[in-house]
Amino acid sequence: MLRWTGGDARFFQIVFQAVLLTVGVLLRDFSLLPWQMGLALLAAAATQAFWLRVFRLKNVGYLSPLITACGLSLLLRADTLWAHPLLACLAISSKFLLRVRGKHVFNPANFGVGLALLIVPGTWVSPGQWGNDLGIALWLVALGATVAGRAGRNDAAWLFLASFLGLLLLRLLYLGHSVPRIWEILCHQSLNGALLLFAFFMISDPMTLPDHPRARHLHVVLVALLAFVWQFLFYRPNGALWALLFLAPLVPLWDAIWPAKRYIWSENRTLHNKCCVAR
Amino acid sequence: MRKLALFTLLTAAVGAAQAFCGFYVGKADAQLFNDASQVIVVRDGDKTVVSMLNDYQGELKEFALVVPVPTVLQKGQVNVGEKAIFDRLDAYSAPRLAEYYDPNPCEARLERRRNEAAMAPVPATAPAPLGKSLGVTVEASYTVGEYDIVILSATQSDGLETWLKREGYRIPANSAKALAPYIRQNMKFFVAKVNLAEQAKTGFQMLRPLQFAYESEKYMLPIRLGMANARGPQDLIIYMLTKNGRVETSNYRTVKLPANMDLPVFLKQGNEFRNFYKAMFGEQAKKEGYRAVFTEYFWDMGWCDPCAADPLSPEELRKAGVFWVNNPAAAASPPALPSQGRMMPMPGAQPVMLTRLHVRYTPETFPEDLMFQETKDRQNFQTRYVLRHPAKIEADACPEARAYLDGVQKRQEAEAQQLATLTGGDISTIRSKIPLLPVPPAPPAKAWWEGLWGSTNGK
Incomplete structure (x- = not known):
């Protein structure tokens, strides 16, 4: 096949x-x-x-x-x-x-x-809409990692998740939540089906990401940062979708600075x- | 009266719940409970009006409420509302029954086109449910209605806890931990207690709802604070009033409750519908693992079909906090209809969208405060259930009667199964409540091979 x-x-x-x-x-x-x-x-x-x-x-x-x-x-x-x-x-x-x-x-x-x-x-x-169900999240990651892996862009998916959730963790620590609460909220956020879907099926699209790994990583981290700011500083929904859309015009710039195949x-x-x- | 009964019922079912957006704290050791919580949130842009109704049962002098609010609220931003507005919204958006009567198949034979089933909405009762050194600053202090209010800002949660305790509020254990994230978000604390002298002047037996108007980018309800010492699941009903479309939670799943199906007609009797709805909601919440928010109603308040109660008048909407509706009393000229100017077939109706959300949550399943978003969805939804009354006829009344009664029997079984599935109830109990129609005699059972060889066989 x-x-x-x-x-x-x-x-x-x-x-x-x-x-x-x-x-x-x-x-x-x-x-x-x-x-x-x-x-x-x-x-x-x-x-x-x-x-x-x-x-x-x-x-x-x-x-x-x-x-x-x-x-x-x-x-x-x-x-x-x-x-x-x-x-x-x-x-x-x-x-x-x-x-x-x-x-x-x-x-x-x-x-x-x-x-x-x-x-x-x-x-x-x-x-x-996907809820925060462990079972569904695992399926999303398994299927998504297969696709992103085949496209050779698993790095983008994981880096996005790590950056976004890392920023979230910093926020929770800053807000002074207790450790059990931090764990609960972090689980709740990371099992969000929409976030996983975005990471593995959208941001990892190799055609619209910078081709050079360094540029790609920078871009993904910027998307995660803007998504986080949008969602947790301005309290607006769909941070990741907006961040990817708004930052997409930067990709040609990255490709010019770091050319790659x-x-x-x-x-x-x-x-x-x-x-x-x-x- | 029915509503009252329902409240009691839910009280028993829900158990001891805490306040939804803050906690109620007492000045004595009395056990204080707040049962069915309801909140109205009116929002357009960042402008927000929140009304909170609590079902506080204890001594008035013991009552105190702490709610995190996004800004320092001045006296004019706080109001004491009317409980009647909650009742009106509740009645208007309540889950409802719609009844249809089957036409008599014998009459229908003569006059097939006449008599579309009459629809009679039953205004079924809603399950309304279903000090400086401490880093604390008193930003404002005033009396509104029967409430003495202080708005506090704090720099540290321990200080706030100490301040509240020093002032005589008995706040739950772990409060500092629960308060800290709100302090770090630079939120203020609205603290209200009852001014007994003022309360006596009002002549009201129960506490009236508190309303706040503020501007904030945060479209949220701080449910976590009320979980400080919650026991078991808590229920909250939220009436969202917006201009453009349906409201849903952005950090939890929002699910429409199963609705618009045919159910056994006995639900019309006594408390059956309320019991059904309570059981059904409980079953669905459990099925979702207490991780979902349920939509019970979404409709443009300009009209309704069927109407469980009349839509709210512009005056009532303003009392609920709908600031974009013109106050007919205040306007000298004929009130200009705000925004879209849609057709309003019902008199007194306003272009306001009502989303009714119902959530049963536990501290484990709702680790974060509820965040909301207004969508552009305008598809109406209501928790409406259909009762189809069979025509009362004898099996031999006319040639069509048998087939009709056969059909009714199958339908009733399907309705019973549906009810059992929705509520997780016992099917035989449900069947026993369904009145039996005259059963058409079943044709004698034949073995499969009878008639295979024709009537000549064996001759």
Whole structure:
């Protein structure tokens, strides 16, 4: 199977995201309609097809729009049917249009969610939707580490979690909580499904992270810092999502300062039958 | 009357709970308990109005309340509200029954299109539940209504604990530890006790709710302080009044309670519905491991369907703290409707969104204070349960009757199963409460092979 998929991390990502979506809808009371998901998938694929034609791109498959549509479905909630497909379309378009030196600036799902929260009526993100369940957290880490590991970006996921939770620990110590309370709160925060999902399925996206390890680590720590400030100093929800979105424009700068070999999905290296995988 | 009964009931079920957003402290050794806690939080931007209702049962002179607040509250920011507003919000957003009556299948035969089931909402009662050297500064001190209030700031938790003790407040053990994080967050402490002379003037038997208005980026309720010496799970009902959409917790799971299903019609009798709701809530909270916050209601207060009670009038909304609603008494010109200007089919209704959240928490399962976010979700939700009354007919009344009664029997069994699943109740007890309809005689059972060879077999 590995050979068949060319070892592309995204194949795993799609399968795991589909599993998580199913689990979420069935067990975690996600207010997500099958139609919203279906339309998001269709819109994402159609947008990809459109831009591939416009830019006459060949040898690019359809894994990326599937991932973006799944990611949007996992994160975003809406009280209309049109929000998901519209945002999927805008997210995929951002990948083709918002580029610096041939590399897209924003993680498409992150871009879509940010746009939704800023301007699309009837949309929201439920950061508490996964709860803080140990079982679910372990599954998220296991599945997520597999995907991020295949993409060679596990370092980003773990570094983000370590930085964010480290800052949280400092805050709890500063606030003078008792040791048992610190442990309880730290567990509560670190088992948050939305945080783990972000770490392993979003910030670890190799296409939008700096390519040089040093730059990548700096960027991830900055994202964790801003997420922490947003959430615990300004008391606003969804810190991680906003931090990644706001800091994404810095990545081209990091890439210029610390140039490194550009990441390429294995699919785009070996090609051919990969579109069949996507379909 | 029904409500009163319900309160008692929940009191028994919930047991000895503490205050939700602070703790009640006594000046004597009396055991003080605060049972069903309710709070109204009105918020738009950073502007917040919080109203707290406690079910304090002890001696008034023993009553004292400590609540962490984000800013120093001046006298004008504190008000003594009316309990009636809580009752109105409760009644309006209460879990409800909707009844439908099956049309008589025999009549329906003649007049199929007539008589859509009449819907009669039963305003079912809500389970309302369901000194300097110490580093302490008195920032403000005043009397509002029957309360003597001081706003304290502190630099160290030990000092605050000592100050409170020196002033005669008997505060729970471990208080310093619980107070410390709030001090470090630069929060102030609202301390209220009852001014007995003022209280006597009011003529009220029970303590009226306290309201605070302030601006803060923190959209939260400090539930942790009340857990200082909590025993067992505590219940809290939160009425969130916002402009744009449904409110949910951002650091805990928010779950909609199971609703909108058909249930056995006996729930209409006596206390059955209240008992059902209490059991159902208990079962769902347990199922979620006491780690979730439940949504019981979300609706634009401009209308309701079915209405368990009339929507609140603009005046009532203002009393609840909804500052963006024009006060018709104050406005000389016709009141301009705030914000969206939606259709308001109900007179007196206002474009205000009400989210009713119900949480049963324990110190272990809710290690952090509740943080909230207002979403852009405007999909209405209510805990509404449907009773379908079967038509009263004999099995041989008409050709359609048998099939109908057969269907009713299956439906009743499904309703009983549903009820058992929701409440974790005993199915046979539930079945025994369902009145039996005239059962259509079952056709005699045939062996599978009978008729296989046709009627000529054996001849």
